[in-house]
Amino acid sequence: MSNLIDGKAFAQNLRQTITTQTAELEKKHHIRPGLAVILVGEDPASQVYVRNKEKFAIECGFKSETFRLSTDTTQVELLALIDQLNNDATIHGILVQLPLPKHLHEEEVLNAINPLKDVDGFHPVNIGQLSIGKPYLIPCTPLGSLLLLQDKLGKDLSGKHAVIVGRSNIVGKPMMQLLLSQNCTVTIAHSRTKDVASLCREADIVVAAVGVPKLVKGDWIKKGAAVIDVGINRIEEDGKTRLVGDVDFDEAVKNAAYITPVPGGVGPMTIACLLRNTLTAMCLQNNIEDPNKL
Numbered sequence: 001m002s003n004l005i006d007g008k009a010f011a012q013n014l015r016q017t018i019t020t021q022t023a024e025l026e027k028k029h030h031i032r033p034g035l036a037v038i039l040v041g042e043d044p045a046s047q048v049y050v051r052n053k054e055k056f057a058i059e060c061g062f063k064s065e066t067f068r069l070s071t072d073t074t075q076v077e078l079l080a081l082i083d084q085l086n087n088d089a090t091i092h093g094i095l096v097q098l099p100l101p102k103h104l105h106e107e108e109v110l111n112a113i114n115p116l117k118d119v120d121g122f123h124p125v126n127i128g129q130l131s132i133g134k135p136y137l138i139p140c141t142p143l144g145s146l147l148l149l150q151d152k153l154g155k156d157l158s159g160k161h162a163v164i165v166g167r168s169n170i171v172g173k174p175m176m177q178l179l180l181s182q183n184c185t186v187t188i189a190h191s192r193t194k195d196v197a198s199l200c201r202e203a204d205i206v207v208a209a210v211g212v213p214k215l216v217k218g219d220w221i222k223k224g225a226a227v228i229d230v231g232i233n234r235i236e237e238d239g240k241t242r243l244v245g246d247v248d249f250d251e252a253v254k255n256a257a258y259i260t261p262v263p264g265g266v267g268p269m270t271i272a273c274l275l276r277n278t279l280t281a282m283c284l285q286n287n288i289e290d291p292n293k294l
């Protein structure tokens with residue numbers, strides 16, 4: 001299908017680019033990106049994510065350290081580890097895998113990370129920098145979504161009307177800031193919005209980040225629009241479990257000029273952008289020009 005956005009292939013290319021840039025920067029500056037991932041507890045999905053992050057970081061030539069902590073780790077112990085990593089010059093990116101066990105205070109933990117090492121881009125300083133149009137580190141999933149859009153529509157998105165469905169802090173809101181920074185006209189819809197369908201029908205770009213399977217119908221998509229489906233939902237169909245997005249793909253694909261499938265669309269971009277952010281973080285911390293500046 002020619003209108004399909006192949007996030008898997010794009011992410012693979014991006015990882016290849018990061019690998020090349022890592023080797024070049026190491027040759028020139030004798031430094032290589034270091035990524036530390038902290039996993040607390042036994043959550044099976046988190047264990048898979050962390051293994052993948054470790055694998056791809058090593059593939060890119062990074063220093064990779066993974067801290068697997070027991071479920072009963074205390075807030076004080078976790079903060080002490082973050083402090084140690086904040087002060088470790090060989091570690092440029094720190095990622096705390098979420099969700100944390102209930103007894104830990106997530107916000108305090110995330111805010112303890114040095115903003116220049118916050119490769120998830122969730123620290124209030126990073127959110128603030130993004131909102132004033134001078135980003136340090138950008139949340140990975142929205143960044144990946146923007147890169148996919150620019151690959152198809154070109155770098156200049158000026159004047160395009162983007163409708164984002166979902167206003168979460170990790171996807172919807174940073175996506176809004178990113179598209180604004182690219183001179184789009186942005187509308188953000190959410191659970192209290194009166195007529196999401198009519199808003200979407202006006203959009204040149206639809207980004208769905210809701211967490212409701214197939215919420216966005218095919219006839220909500222204007223002919224020729226670009227559709228980015230961030231949703232990852234597990235549903236039962238014909239006695240089998242499968243992954244679907246927030247967009248009714250089979251119908252939307254008939255109208256969209258470009259559309260991401262689920263799986264294989266935005267999903268693979270998240271880890272690729274984490275690696276990209278780690279390289280950016282190394283550049284920021286060492287006054288090196290970032291080869292991937294937006």
Ligand code: NAD
Binds near residue numbers: 189
């Ligand atoms: P969230 O639950 O934090 O936010 C959902 C948003 O959707 C809220 O702002 C809510 O107002 C809005 N919403 C809920 N019902 C709605 C409705 N009927 N109409 C319009 N808006 C509605 O979710 P999130 O963390 O932003 O994640 C959204 C989806 O994206 C989930 O499926 C999640 O699994 C997926 N996700 C994927 C990646 C990735 O690809 N790597 C990363 C993050 C999230």
